[in-house]
Amino acid sequence: MTVFRPFSNNEVLSDLQANVTDGRILTDSDTLNQFSFSKNLTDDDSGLAMAVIEAHSVKDIQGTLKTARKFHIPVVPQDQATSTVIGSDGIENSFILSTAKMNQIKEISRADSLAVVEPGVINGDLDKEVRKQGMFYAPDPGSKPISGIGGNVNTNAGGMSTVKYGATKDNVLGVKVVLADGREIKLGGRTLKQAFGYDLTQLIVGSEGTLGIVTEVTVKLLPIPLGTPVMGLAFFDNMTELSKAVAAIRISGVYPTMLEALDSNTVIALDKYEGTHYASDNGAMLIFKLDNGTQEAMDVINKLLNDHNADHIQVTQDATEQAALEKLRQDMLPAIFTGNQHIMEDMAVPLSQLAPLMDYIQDLSKELGVKIYTAGHAGDGNVHPSIVWPESVKETPDTVIIALQKMFKKTLELGGTISGEHAVGMLKNQWNNAELGEDVDQLQHQIKDLFDPMNVLNPKRKID
Known part of the structure; x- marks a missing residue:
């Protein structure tokens, strides 16, 4: 069947260029292939993106979403691209929005036992830096040397230290997120306790970029334990x-x-x-x-x-x-x-x-x-x-x-879950009803519709 599109890719990219002013827009075939397909995982449901946006600022993220809304383009958030479940692979003619270059450690507060970081900060790099001040960042996924804090948040990454210190969700105090409509909101904060309002921070943790784009994370730090390991x-x-x-x-x-x-x-x-x-x-x-x-x-x-x-x-x-x-x-x-x-x-x-x-x-x-x-x-x-x-x-x-x-x-x-720490992505998104039940499965889709009514954020990832 012939489809008559109201716009060309060149028109989309021209609009995108006008809205992304700090970062880079990459459209060459080598880059598109590199970012669209992970090394070990390709699938019929992944495809070649139209453009890779290397975001350098919150404005770049907001600009990308503005164009995406206008032309109904899927946006695939990507940090260090270490997903094992086809969670950040390209979708045909999508925008891949990379936050890997947003990698500044904004603050380390020993007094408040926290750090404030951009999403592209590598987990292991943060840990090394805070250890210089007698603290450490506890989450220790197998990808610690290469995975970004933003990706860890999106997938609720776990790892070897979870047995004592918990997963990423147990070490996140707050996040800033750009919603699908372009608003940047602040969730959580700097306190170790917080009981006001619904806990939207933990809703974002593990949401795999389907509800918003993480732009800043406030994480909990712990003092290096006394004694000999x-x-x-x-x-x-x-x-x-x-x-x-x-x-x-x-x-x-x-x-x-x-x-x-x-x-x-x-x-x-x-x-x-x-x-x-x-x-x-x-x-x-x-x-x-x-x-x-x-x-x-x-x-x-x-x-x-x-x-x-x-x-x-x-x-x-x-x-x-x-x-x-x-x-x-x-x-x-x-x-x-x-x-x-x-x-x-x-x-x-x-x-x-x-x-x-x-x-x-x-x-x-x-x-x-x-x-x-x-x-x-x-x-x-x-x-x-x-x-x-x-x-x-x-x-x-x-x-x-x-x-x-x-x-x-x-x-x-046995009362377990089929995704302990690697997220859902495309590989297991059809098991929502089996694991969560019909009522909760429906509620998941209602939450997605509330945050992203146009379904531009990482569609068909996390939930089918």
Whole structure:
């Protein structure tokens, strides 16, 4: 069918140029391809953008939205583009609005225990800067060295330290947001408590850019704990036994800052990738960390590990050795994915259901004959089963899709969520009714309509 458009791309871009005066508008094919398609994820529902707007100011964001409203152009917010769920890939003939260059740390207040930053500030860079003043920024996603605070806010990023310090939502005090109609509003503030009005700050956190464009974030800082950090390893026959030990440690009162689990398949892959020999120790590996390894705390840890049949327990206070253990966990993905096609998932269950989920994943792998590597943040019930298949097989095998569907359904059956920390994007946006229920699913769409009645902000991401 012939479609008669009332405007050309050149007219749209001319209007955009008039409205974006501080930043850059990029339309060359190399840039459009680079920003439209993530390295590991392309999909029929992503496409080549019309333009990439490199915003340098709030005015650029407002100008972009002005043109988008006028011509009904989808706007895809993008920070450092580390999304794993097709949350910031291009949409055909969309504007990709990048805030990566809005990367100034505006304020660090030790007295108020907070920092005020632009969205493009890298998580790890902020942490390094505030540590110079005896503070630290707690959220520690696996992408800490490369992900931006704005993206962390949009996805409610979690990570290894969530077990003690919470996810991004637990560390955000306030945000500034440009709404779809161009207004910049301030939500939350600088106080550690705030009970006035509806909590719109937390509505924005995790909204994946579908309700507004984050322009500023006020985050909570914490003082660097006293004492000597301790890290350790322990090995178990399987992930089920490891999960039981984690549940016991989690409620013991020692407050670990890290409880990371890697199954035997992952440990074998890491040995091959790193040239280590951990797989010979036993099956599943637990990496744990305490901010302050007092003798009393270590006695509790050792007793609980021994009670749950842990082997080859190793503990270190050496900073270099601890860094090597953290790198081991961070290298999990390249160790698994190198030379393979893959899908990494992100489910979370109540702690009491972690062991049953681990049992189910192991049984499912055998039942369907698929290779599943399971690791994750066991201390908060968040697991990342990764399914791999030969690189030569370009189409996702049916058994992989069936495995994912079954894992999702089992997770919901156990009272969990199918998105613990990676957000929803395009990959899981059709599961809203299954996880949230019909009434809440409808309410989600009503909220979207209120904030963005023209549906220009990241359409079909987060909710279908």
